[in-house]
Amino acid sequence: MxxxxxxxxxxxxxxxxxxxxxxxxxxxxxxxxxxxxxxxxxxxxxxxxxxxxxxxxxxxxxxxxxxxxxxxxxxxxxxxxxxxxxxxxxxxxxxxxxxxxxxxxxxxxxxxxxxxxxxxxxxxxxxxxxxxxxxxxxxxxxxxxxxxxxxxxxxxxxxxxxxxxxxxxxxxxxxxxxxxxxxxxxxxxxxxxxxxxxxxxxxxxxxxxxxxxxxxxxxGLVQTKLETGDYAIIMDPLAAGFVLGNAIGGGLNADSVQRGRSFLAGKLGETVGSPGVSIYDDPTIEWASGSTSFDGEGTPAARSVLVDKGRLASYLYDSYTAGKESRGSTGNSSRGGSVWSYRHPPSISTTNLVVSPGDSSFDEMVRETRSGAYVRATFDYPNLATGEFSGLMMESYVIRDGELGPAIRQSTMGIGIVEMLSRVDMVGKTPRDYFGVQTPPFRISSARIAGSG
Amino acid sequence: MEDLASKTIDHAMKLGAEFADLRLESSQGTNIVVMDGKTKTVTAHLSSGCGVRAFIDGAWGFAVTNDISQSSLSAASESAVKMARVAKDRAKVKFKISSSKAQRAVERYRCDTAPSDVPMEEKVSLASSLDRSMRSTDPRIVSTNARYDDFEGERIVANSFGTLVRTRETWTLAACSAWAKSDGVIQRGHDAIGMVGGYELMRTEKALSLGAEAAAQALRLLDSKPAPAGKFVCVLDNKMTGLLAHEAFGHACEADAVLAGASVLEGRVGQKVACSGVTLADDPSIEASFGFFSHDWEGVKADKHVLIEDGVLKGYLHNLESSSRMGTEPSGSSRAQTYGSPPIIRMSNTFIAPGDWKKDELLEDTKDGLLIQGSQYGYVEPSKGQFMFKCDEAYAIRHGEVGERYRDASLSGVILEVLNNVTGVADDFMVGDPGYCGKAGQSARTSDGGPHLRVADVVVGGLV
CATH class of the missing domain: 3.30.2290.10 (PmbA/TldD superfamily)
Incomplete structure (x- = not known):
């Protein structure tokens, strides 16, 4: 080299x-x-x-x-x-x-x-x-x-x-x-x-x-079907990481916001989640995949609070979008995640997106769910213009009377992203990092599930 | 270049490879994005390099260099052989690559106007006019995105069976997205066109009307409602039928997934996997389509592959390795995004063949269901047997009449069930929805299509 x-x-x-x-x-x-x-x-x-x-x-x-x-x-x-x-x-x-x-x-x-x-x-x-x-x-x-x-x-x-x-x-x-x-x-x-x-x-x-x-x-070998209806949903870090990485990373992109294309445009300072939801972007976390000393334009790395106890606190800026608002860049001009690329112009992206842990254990969340689903994996994107999300529950399990049951066959979940964050009523203690998003599991009190039962 | 390729292959063989191949490439391309009346970026790339693969006793080694000098290519050969030895020592499954007939070809895909002959200013002007055409449609169009891409490349594929295929490839693509806003509601519409061919595509009526189509869709969606959730009879339009063919079956038919024990279609060749009357194929030979190629990235002649014929699974998509291991002919389905990626099994133009129903009769015959139009994206896990895809628009069908408009419906299904639930195949065949398919970190230009198709018991995800 x-x-x-x-x-x-x-x-x-x-x-x-x-x-x-x-x-x-x-x-x-x-x-x-x-x-x-x-x-x-x-x-x-x-x-x-x-x-x-x-x-x-x-x-x-x-x-x-x-x-x-x-x-x-x-x-x-x-x-x-x-x-x-x-x-x-x-x-x-x-x-x-x-x-x-x-x-x-x-x-x-x-x-x-x-x-x-x-x-x-x-x-x-x-x-x-x-x-x-x-x-x-x-x-x-x-x-x-x-x-x-x-x-x-x-x-x-x-x-x-x-x-x-x-x-x-x-x-x-x-x-x-x-x-x-x-x-x-x-x-x-x-x-x-x-x-x-x-x-x-x-x-x-x-x-x-x-x-x-x-x-x-x-x-997942033991499967069941679910009737269409409203259910509590526990989002695993794998599912939450994919959804939030796209919803928050895309929705808070200042370029989309300034052009009026994002469901989060005009919502700065407003409540977009429950008080238990705090989200920040942090390129300074040791050994995390998105960490960097400076962003893709040379802005030094710094932590940015994005959602503070449910209130939208900041968008993600590069030098162009920051200049448009006569403010400083948040250092979110990206040349790639864990490996930088010279092949594409820089674009706005999160570095390490972090959801603050809460105080619930996963078992407590399951125990306190009467009728619901544990969604381990979904790979769907929200509509960033409307903030609506409907996606396949690629890997999910039924929860009945506080007990985790068999895998759910062929079901989808639907909810707006702001509703999803606002209905978070339990946040787990233990985060995991998937797709550059460090998040614990969390429970959404209610979302629509389309089932095949 | 050919001489360089041959020497590199010979070097790998002398070092002990049982089989070796390479992709030696040189390319240039343009990407222009215009947003809200101004260029966001005007990008050009100049790229050259080589990926060398060596095979020894059931294992592959792959090495990449951006320097196409003889010394660098020799070093890449040595690295590839070294990596193959490292892998071979721990490979439990031993097999050979079956010798196949050497292909020799020099081909130039049809291109009437090379993008490199078109001044950059003209390309910027095209993207700007597409952007303008959206904003001039209606004052409710509040934001716009127009994009133009072109690629011109020369690729040499050579292997130790004597294959030497030199391909000159050009493709172009344009896409428009429009955001409409009214009474606090924002909706997005989009449209795209692409083909293997030159800048002539950009002078067609279809290309010039992309902006109007995208804007019209965004405006239509303003008065749409969130899709209902539940199980429905769905009539899929040509684009959604194509996405179904690609996601629901195409990926599960890729023989690398089968060999990995990760496809629900493993061991089902010759079995009924769809209703009678359903035929599904992948055909790279459709000229000017976005998925066109005549030799694949292993130098194998590419032909149409019928995967399902009248409801029966006929076979899988193969590369040299899978055909060797499964005792069949390679089908020319091996593709690499660039020289920097090892070739893997990919689709090209995937479609369901037309049937007998008239589209209008299919709708009239549907008492209660949804008409699903326009494809956004989809994905599948062949090992779970589940797939999902998302449409642009959906409409209620009640007593054969198309009614209320919905947005953002996501459709999910089970691979081994969905095509058994087909209750009508129309005769209005169309292939040509261009897109990029992602697999194993690589992107491939593809297209898909088919006729209108009616499917029962589709789980539709929605918010209400």
Whole structure:
């Protein structure tokens, strides 16, 4: 890999080239990512991959219009062509007075918990051992007929520089584990899934995700149907992470809000959740997958409170949307999550979205639910214009009289996102991180379920 | 380039690979987004690189480089072989890649006007005019998004069986989204067009009317109500039938899911999985469609594959590995997003074949149900046998009459049940809804379609 200093020097030289080519403002990301991944299929190691992806992304502004050009590799001549092209593309765009400026040069403190040397030293043999261990644990049940697993480790080095004199670089490691167990019992078939991401391999992670996948696969073999009606719903961190990542990440995007496209537009300061709901964005969490010392434009990392005890406290800003409101960026300009990419212009995104834990245990939530469902997985998106959500309960279980029952076959849940947050009446103690969202389970007092019973 | 490819393959074989292949690519592309009358971004990419795969005794090694010099490609070969050895040592399932006939071809997909010959200003002007066409429709249109994408690439696929296929590929896509607001209600409408071909698509009436279509849909939805929840008889339009074909069956027919023990269709070839009269196919050979290709990313000639014929499951979608392991011919269904991704089994243009019903008769014959129109997205878990998809609009059908409008209905079903619940297949066939299908972190251009289709006992998710 190229060393960080060389990468920074290239980014700074490219800023100079882009400015000389006619950009009023510009920023340049130079990245070099190396990754190893291994896939295991039905208990047998199937494929080992090694990736190297160096490249440069140049964003130029001319009269507020932005042009973005990408070149693969770090060859100086190709980078120079990309710089000229970015300026030419910006000239073809529409002048935009709403663009005020890129972040000014500020000292960036390198956060702890971004780079784990032990991860950088992991070789393909060790990744193979990881997936085998995952598969062995996930397959350790007589009804599990297949276990599939993959593991990836990467080292990402990025340098970011802009025409205001900002220049910084950071190294980040990441580990991603995904495991699926498939169980069969006669004609019945079900699968359990789990995974985790972070900037290092947490102790016990392999055992935990593999055990969860195995147990969920077996649990789901016994199925029942539910009548259409209103039910209390306990959202698992897996389901909640997917829904909130899209609903809050998308709904609070200041660009959508300013354009009037978001269901959360105009709701700043208003109540959008129950008093038990507090949500914040925090890029400073040690070893979390979205942590970073500075955002994709060079704004230093900082925690932002988004929903404070049910009240909407802030939107997510980059420099453009912040400039439009003459306020500061919240540092939510993203070049990717755990691994930064030079291939796309930055866009607004959460870093690590966190739902504050409450004081209920999962068992208490189940015990206090007379008629409801525990939704472990859904992969549906809310309508960000209306805030309405209707999605498949891909993995869910019936709750009757405080007892967790069989898996629910073919049902969907429907509720508005604001209603969902406002009806949260119990919040769990123990968060988990899925899709860059750290959330405990929580209970919604009532939502519509369309059942097949 | 061909020489470079051959030398790289030879190098991998000399190092001990039983089989080796590569995808050597060079491409350029444009993405323009115009929002509310101003360009948001004008993006261009220049990309080149190579992905080399080596196979040894049941295991693959894959290595990627962005540098297409001989020395880098040789190093990638060495890494691929090394990774294959690492994987092979712990591979329990041993198999060979069956030798197949070497393919030699130089092909250029039809493209009348290369996007690179069109000035950037003209492309920006196109996106701006699409954006303007939405805002000029009605004062209730409060926000707009117009997008234009093009891609021009040259790909060499070579393997150790002697295959060497050089493909010049161009595709273009345009999409519009409009947000309408009235009395505090916001709704979004959208429309898209795309094909394997050049900029000529952007000069068609359909492309130029995208904005008006998106705006009209957003305005229609303003007076819609949230969809009811429950079990319904549903009449799906062409786009939703396509999404059903893709999500409900296409993914479960991908042989890699079958080999992983993660498809409910495992072991069901030759069995009845749908009503008589239901035929479902995947066909990459439909020229100018968004899912078109003539050789796949392993260099195999791509043909139409009938997956279900008259209700009976006929087979799966295959790549070189799955066909070798399952003792059949490769079907040319292997695709990689770029050189940086290993090829995996993917769909192309997936559809249900037309039937005998007239669309109007199908609606008139429906006493109580929903007409489901326009596809947003869908997903499936073949190992759970469940799928879900979301439509743009739904309408009540009462005594054969189409009535009240609903929004955001989500439809869910069970793979092994849904096509057994088909009660009518219309004759109004259409393929062409362009989109990107995601699988294993890779995106592939696809399209789908079919006729209007009536299905009983569909669980519709809604808020009321």
């Amino acid at each position: 190229v060393d960080l200093q060389s990468l920074s020097a290239l980014a700074e030289r490219t800023v100079s080239m882009t400015t000389r080519a006619g950009a009023d403002r510009c920023d340049v990301v130079a990245a070099d990512t190396n990754a190893i991944s291994v896939d295991l299929e039905k208990g047998s190691v199937k494929q080992a991959n090694i990736f190297s992806d160096p490249g440069v992304g140049v964003r130029a502004f001319v009269k507020g219009a932005s042009g973005f050009a990408v070149c693969t590799g770090l060859d100086e001549a190709a980078v120079s062509r990309a710089a000229a092209m970015a300026v030419s593309l910006a000239r073809a765009g529409t002048p935009d007075k709403d663009f005020k400026d890129l972040p000014v040069a500020r000292q960036v403190t390198t956060l702890p918990g971004l780079y784990e040397p032990k991860v950088a030293e992991i070789g393909p043999d060790e990744v193979v051992v990881m997936v085998i261990e995952m598969s062995d644990i996930a397959g350790d049940h007589k009804k599990v007929t297949s276990s599939n697993a993959s593991a990836a480790v990467s080292v990402c080095q990025v340098a970011l520089a802009n025409s205001n004199g900002f220049s910084s670089a950071q190294r980040m490691t990441s580990v991603d584990l995904v495991v699926e167990a498939v169980a069969r019992d006669g004609e019945a078939m079900f699968s359990g899934y789990d995974g985790c991401s972070g900037r290092r391999l947490e102790q016990g992670a392999i055992e935990r995700v593999s055990g969860v996948a195995r147990d969920q696969a077996v649990k």
